[in-house]
Amino acid sequence: MLQLSKEDLVKAYTQMRTIRDFEERVHEEFAGGGIPGFVHLYAGEEASAVGVCMNLNDKDNIASTHRGHGHCIAKGCDVKGMMQEIYGRRGGLCGGKGGSMHIADLSKGMMGANGIVGGGPPLICGAALSAKTLGTGGVAVAFVGDGGSNQGTTLESYNLAKVWNLPAIFVVEDNGYAESTASAWSVAGSQIKRAEAFGMEGYEVDGHDFFAVYEAARDVIAKARDGGGPSLLHVKLNRYFGHFEGDAMTYRGDGEVDALRESRDSLQIFRQRVSETGLLEAAEMDEIDRSVAGLVDEAVSESETAPPPTRDDLTTDVYVSY
Numbered sequence: 278m279l280q281l282s283k284e285d286l287v288k289a290y291t292q293m294r295t296i297r298d299f300e301e302r303v304h305e306e307f308a309g310g311g312i313p314g315f316v317h318l319y320a321g322e323e324a325s326a327v328g329v330c331m332n333l334n335d336k337d338n339i340a341s342t343h344r345g346h347g348h349c350i351a352k353g354c355d356v357k358g359m360m361q362e363i364y365g366r367r368g369g370l371c372g373g374k375g376g377s378m379h380i381a382d383l384s385k386g387m388m389g390a391n392g393i394v395g396g397g398p399p400l401i402c403g404a405a406l407s408a409k410t411l412g413t414g415g416v417a418v419a420f421v422g423d424g425g426s427n428q429g430t431t432l433e434s435y436n437l438a439k440v441w442n443l444p445a446i447f448v449v450e451d452n453g454y455a456e457s458t459a460s461a462w463s464v465a466g467s468q469i470k471r472a473e474a475f476g477m478e479g480y481e482v483d484g485h486d487f488f489a490v491y492e493a494a495r496d497v498i499a500k501a502r503d504g505g506g507p508s509l510l511h512v513k514l515n516r517y518f519g520h521f522e523g524d525a526m527t528y529r530g531d532g533e534v535d536a537l538r539e540s541r542d543s544l545q546i547f548r549q550r551v552s553e554t555g556l557l558e559a560a561e562m563d564e565i566d567r568s569v570a571g572l573v574d575e576a577v578s579e580s581e582t583a584p585p586p587t588r589d590d591l592t593t594d595v596y597v598s599y
């Protein structure tokens with residue numbers, strides 16, 4: 278924690294608060310019928326995206342999941358552009374044609390949220406191979422869920438990343454469920470042993486503790502940048518909302534989410550840690566809370582009135598031209 282500057286701490290808290298407010302607000306607006314399509318929320322998992330991405334720069338790439346808003350914000354995507362994308366507006370980051378599950382911004386190294394579970398790991402093998410070949414010094418990170426960790430694409434990617442000695446990091450975000458299936462039931466062996474089976478180092482991390490994630494990610498990312506090859510982080514955390522918006526969550530115990538919000542809240546844990554050590558004052562964080570709330574308000578009100586894509590937009594962005 279000591280090596281983080283005050284500026285870094287402010288950035289980390291601001292990003293985590295932005296993710297939380299963004300998601301809480303999308304939850305409300307979706308329930309009110311303002312948002313089209315299908316939405317998966319990241320609230321509760323903020324420390325993972327931010328703890329990892331604080332160690333990355335614009336040359337580094339990440340591949341996300343269907344639960345991608347937090348990864349986008351942590352990698353520096355424009356919050357208003359994201360909200361417009363979720364609303365399907367022309368001013369959205371992908372012209373309003375991608376929606377929640379396909380937000381991408383290559384200029385920030387955000388290769389995309391992804392509707393294909395286990396779709397991210399193969400993509401980062403490509404990004405990491407390109408960084409290695411071109412000598413950019415960049416690394417590539419895939420976020421993948423506990424469910425996604427069982428996909429063949431993920432295990433094949435572990436193998437490829439190791440045999441090619443790629444600057445690749447696999448972050449398994451284990452929130453305990455894949456849709457309604459508990460990971461305790463569905464994941465055989467252990468994530469760490471899976472990493473070891475492919476000759477990679479793997480570390481288990483408390484995904485509600487920003488500092489634990491930050492430090493674990495810092496070490497494996499530095500190793501990858503130095504040519505030390507891929508690693509895996511098994512990040513244990515919890516989601517606060519349903520699998521998707523509208524999920525009645527009948528598979529979760531009574532009071533499970535309330536208890537998590539009470540005791541496993543990455544923002545509260547962060548606030549407590551930095552206040553105890555005097556690194557940031559509560560008043561400074563309250564001020565950040567107010568400014569983030571204003572930003573999210575503006576993002577929603579601008580999205581509500583923004584125009585949708587036009588008929589002509591239907592035929593653009595279909596094929597890439599080089």
Ligand SMILES: Cc1ncc(C[n+]2csc(CCOP(=O)(O)OP(=O)(O)O)c2C)c(N)n1
Binds near residue numbers: 344392426452
């Ligand atoms: C290849 C593929 N199979 C199935 C689905 C349907 N699906 C969407 S999300 C999901 C569960 C993913 O669980 P996990 O990887 O743990 O991520 P979480 O939702 O918990 O963040 C499934 C099965 C899909 N989108 N893609």
Ligand SMILES: [Mg+2]
Binds near residue numbers: 422423451452456
């Ligand atoms: Mg999961």
